[in-house]
Amino acid sequence: MIKRLLPLFAFLALAVLLAAGVMRNSGKDTSAIPSPLIGKPAPAFSLPVLGDPTRLVSGADLLGRPYLLNVWGSWCPACRDEHPVITELATSGAVRVIGYDYKDTTEEAQRWLEQFGNPYDLVITDEAGLAALDWGIYGAPESFLVDASGIVRWKFVGPMTSEVVRDQLLPELEKLK
Amino acid sequence: MLPELGLVSLLLALLLSLALSVLPMLGAHRGHGPWMATARPLAYAQLLMIAISYALLTWAFLQHDFSVAYVANNSNSLLPLEYRFTAVWSAHEGSLLLWVLLLALWTALVARFSRALPAPVVARVLAVMGMIGLGFLAFTVFTSNPFERLLPGAVDGRDMNPLLQDVGMIFHPPLLYIGYVGFAVAFAFAVAALIDGKVDAQWVRWSRPWTNVAWSFLTLGIALGSFWAYYELGWGGWWFWDPVENASFMPWLVGAALVHSQAVTEKRGNFRGWTMLLAIAAFSLSLLGAFLVRSGVLTSVHAFASDPDRGMFILIFLALVVGGSLLLYAIRAPQVETGKPFAATSRETFLLANNLLLTASAAMILLGTLYPLLAEALDLGKISVGPPYFGLLFILLMAPLVLLLPFGPLMRWQREDITQPMRWLAPWAALAAVAGVVTFFAWPEGTAKTAFGIAGAVWILGGTARFMWQRMRSKGSRFTAEMTGMLLAHAGVAVFVAGVFITESTSIERDVAARAGDQFQLRGYEFKFEGVEKHPGPNYLADRGTVRVFRDGQPVAVMHPEKRAYLAGGQVMTEAALDGSLSRDLYVALGEPLDQSGGWALRLYVKPYIRLIWLGSLMMALGGFVVAFDKRFRRPVVTP
Numbered sequence: 033m034i035k036r037l038l039p040l041f042a043f044l045a046l047a048v049l050l051a052a053g054v055m056r057n058s059g060k061d062t063s064a065i066p067s068p069l070i071g072k073p074a075p076a077f078s079l080p081v082l083g084d085p086t087r088l089v090s091g092a093d094l095l096g097r098p099y100l101l102n103v104w105g106s107w108c109p110a111c112r113d114e115h116p117v118i119t120e121l122a123t124s125g126a127v128r129v130i131g132y133d134y135k136d137t138t139e140e141a142q143r144w145l146e147q148f149g150n151p152y153d154l155v156i157t158d159e160a161g162l163a164a165l166d167w168g169i170y171g172a173p174e175s176f177l178v179d180a181s182g183i184v185r186w187k188f189v190g191p192m193t194s195e196v197v198r199d200q201l202l203p204e205l206e207k208l209k
Numbered sequence: 210m211l212p213e214l215g216l217v218s219l220l221l222a223l224l225l226s227l228a229l230s231v232l233p234m235l236g237a238h239r240g241h242g243p244w245m246a247t248a249r250p251l252a253y254a255q256l257l258m259i260a261i262s263y264a265l266l267t268w269a270f271l272q273h274d275f276s277v278a279y280v281a282n283n284s285n286s287l288l289p290l291e292y293r294f295t296a297v298w299s300a301h302e303g304s305l306l307l308w309v310l311l312l313a314l315w316t317a318l319v320a321r322f323s324r325a326l327p328a329p330v331v332a333r334v335l336a337v338m339g340m341i342g343l344g345f346l347a348f349t350v351f352t353s354n355p356f357e358r359l360l361p362g363a364v365d366g367r368d369m370n371p372l373l374q375d376v377g378m379i380f381h382p383p384l385l386y387i388g389y390v391g392f393a394v395a396f397a398f399a400v401a402a403l404i405d406g407k408v409d410a411q412w413v414r415w416s417r418p419w420t421n422v423a424w425s426f427l428t429l430g431i432a433l434g435s436f437w438a439y440y441e442l443g444w445g446g447w448w449f450w451d452p453v454e455n456a457s458f459m460p461w462l463v464g465a466a467l468v469h470s471q472a473v474t475e476k477r478g479n480f481r482g483w484t485m486l487l488a489i490a491a492f493s494l495s496l497l498g499a500f501l502v503r504s505g506v507l508t509s510v511h512a513f514a515s516d517p518d519r520g521m522f523i524l525i526f527l528a529l530v531v532g533g534s535l536l537l538y539a540i541r542a543p544q545v546e547t548g549k550p551f552a553a554t555s556r557e558t559f560l561l562a563n564n565l566l567l568t569a570s571a572a573m574i575l576l577g578t579l580y581p582l583l584a585e586a587l588d589l590g591k592i593s594v595g596p597p598y599f600g601l602l603f604i605l606l607m608a609p610l611v612l613l614l615p616f617g618p619l620m621r622w623q624r625e626d627i628t629q630p631m632r633w634l635a636p637w638a639a640l641a642a643v644a645g646v647v648t649f650f651a652w653p654e655g656t657a658k659t660a661f662g663i664a665g666a667v668w669i670l671g672g673t674a675r676f677m678w679q680r681m682r683s684k685g686s687r688f689t690a691e692m693t694g695m696l697l698a699h700a701g702v703a704v705f706v707a708g709v710f711i712t713e714s715t716s717i718e719r720d721v722a723a724r725a726g727d728q729f730q731l732r733g734y735e736f737k738f739e740g741v742e743k744h745p746g747p748n749y750l751a752d753r754g755t756v757r758v759f760r761d762g763q764p765v766a767v768m769h770p771e772k773r774a775y776l777a778g779g780q781v782m783t784e785a786a787l788d789g790s791l792s793r794d795l796y797v798a799l800g801e802p803l804d805q806s807g808g809w810a811l812r813l814y815v816k817p818y819i820r821l822i823w824l825g826s827l828m829m830a831l832g833g834f835v836v837a838f839d840k841r842f843r844r845p846v847v848t849p
Contacts, residue, residue, distance in 0.1 A: 039535050043531050043532060044532065050527075051524055053585070053586065054520040146810065150801070
């Protein structure tokens with residue numbers, strides 16, 4: 033009897049894991065954990081530009097105008113879903129969009145951009161994912177809105193939709209003016 | 210008005226499925242004939258209602274009814290006619306409706322082709338399928354209504370995802386779903402047998418052809434999906450181990466194990482409990498796949514943006530179906546293995562090894578797919594499990610399968626002196642080794658990997674041929690459809706193995722910066738770039754390149770890779786150009802324009818024998834179909 037109950041127990045363990053996954057993720061959406069960075073200066077970083085490893089970009093280089101830091105990776109299917117929204121946002125000119133290529137290889141990332149189009153003003157790369165620790169990035173996609181003086185104003189975890197852009201990002205941008 | 214009618218018929222289907230899950234089951238329990246007899250009409254009526262609903266959604270797409278939210282989100286007035294049909298299943302709600310439709314179709318087919326079966330069995334099987342239908346219909350109606358109105362209606366739609374605007378997409382989801390849903394039949398037979406308490410091998414004979422057909426469709430669906438990714442995504446790969454692919458591959462592996470263990474149970478009466486468990490597992494993994502894909506839990510651990518209710522709903526449904534059936538299994542499964550005893554070297558043992566290797570692979574993929582979730586739940590940090598993990602473990606598990614495969618058919622049931630098949634197979638093993646060595650030294654680009662692939666393929670083909678020869682030689686034995694199908698499927702495995710290893714080891718790709726008139730040499734092929742022109746399509750504007758390919762001065766192909774900008778959504782898609790033949794694929798993808806002087810980035814590939822991968826899959830699928838048509842399964846059943 034015990035032996036025949038094993039599959040059931042294995043499944044129950046699996047179900048608990050899946051339920052935890054669902055709860056965790058749904059909780060995140062309704063009450064997105066505010067990033068401790070919000071209202072604080074963006075972490076200091078100095079990262080190479082994609083395809084041009086000798087050129088380093090730091091936070092100071094980006095001051096002057098607000099920018100949206102969009103964390104993505106060629107390995108991340110949800111980034112592919114999000115990409116049209118980012119493209120639309122970038123072409124609308126509402127804000128500069130800086131790509132943050134996370135835990136990726138240059139070759140794959142370039143191939144991905146070639147495939148789906150490159151809407152970014154600039155793409156910086158963080159292959160090891162170390163600088164990402166300071167940002168509190170723990171996956172992709174994630175997006176940070178940083179204002180002209182380098183203060184983090186808003187953060188979004190997960191793929192942005194046009195609703196998110198309309199209802200959250202654009203109002204935040206409005207406040208910066 | 211019509212969309213509301215679609216919802217009404219969906220609600221009616223829901224009520225019918227409720228009746229189907231209750232009435233015949235109670236009838237079978239009490240031996241009440243008329244109640245049992247409701248099963249068939251209810252199954253047909255359910256199919257009719259869902260078909261009406263599906264037709265009305267299709268109609269809304271054809272008519273560009275952008276007051277329906279689903280249509281407005283997934284179509285556009287510029288969308289070509291053929292894609293308006295396929296746009297129906299291009300997103301969550303509509304694909305769910307397709308799923309429900311196919312489930313109702315399988316249910317109706319079981320109702321139609323079960324004349325020879327005892328009434329209580331038919332009643333229970335259809336009732337179990339009705340319960341599954343009930344769950345999915347409720348899911349559709351309560352969380353994912355495709356007929357929801359948009360007020361005010363949109364002027365124009367947002368367009369169908371351009372990735373999906375492709376011929377491959379017309380057939381890929383339906384084939385895949387037919388396979389997924391088809392495992393519900395074996396599942397329903399198993400559960401019906403457990404409820405009945407008669408867990409003999411009879412249910413297996415009845416469900417075998419259904420399992421084979423479902424597995425074959427799943428094979429076709431996966432192969433087509435892989436082919437589609439290969440030429441549409443423009444990356445030249447054919448399998449990416451992404452969670453969605455894995456979701457379809459797990460039920461396939463367990464289904465393959467089920468196909469084999471059902472054969473043992475039906476013929477010898479062994480592995481009864483195991484076969485039952487596999488039947489439950491194959492369908493459970495299909496459901497799990499639906500959960501993983503639709504809840505978004507795994508696309509990225511974060512991607513659960515859409516609707517948490519949906520994930521919870523499927524999860525609860527999954528828990529009821531799988532938990533319920535496993536509980537039933539724990540209570541009712543055969544207490545003792547009552548099959549005929551078999552020795553350590555027998556066909557039974559080899560089939561058991563096949564089963565263990567296939568299910569272990571499925572378990573390995575399940576673990577890898579869910580690992581990010583597990584790591585997150587246990588706060589181990591974000592750890593990604595990528596192709597290296599899957600690739601390595603899969604090869605480790607499949608290598609023994611390839612090694613053992615030729616033995617299976619040559620072994621006798623119950624007991625066999627292993628030295629006999631070994632003697633038969635020795636020359637083939639030698640031939641395989643020679644083929645491997647020759648490949649290694651004679652194939653210009655061949656590596657050890659190529660050599661192993663060729664040796665493995667020759668070994669399987671040789672072993673399969675040896676079995677065929679033996680059958681032809683022995684007097685009085687005929688080739689049944691079952692045997693022919695097996696030979697075909699096993700040969701398919703050989704072709705597949707050869708394709709995978711040759712392609713993976715000898716493909717070559719090159720990125721070049723090309724200006725009109727430039728020529729590039731790649732593996733003896735001369736690629737001549739003739740420039741890029743603007744080329745309007747029905748709902749996109751394309752940059753269209755022209756590349757002429759020559760070999761030894763002879764023209765081989767003219768290729769037109771494109772980069773399309775879709776007018777409605779603004780997305781840019783690469784449409785790679787392919788020139789395929791059995792021995793090699795030439796592949797050209799257009800990259801970005803290089804600013805200065807009209808030059809373009811081009812990616813060129815030569816992929817030897819990649820078609821063998823899909824040819825092998827096709828053979829496996831055909832094999833499965835052929836087995837299902839064995840006369841033996843159509844013989845009327847004598848009720849004891």
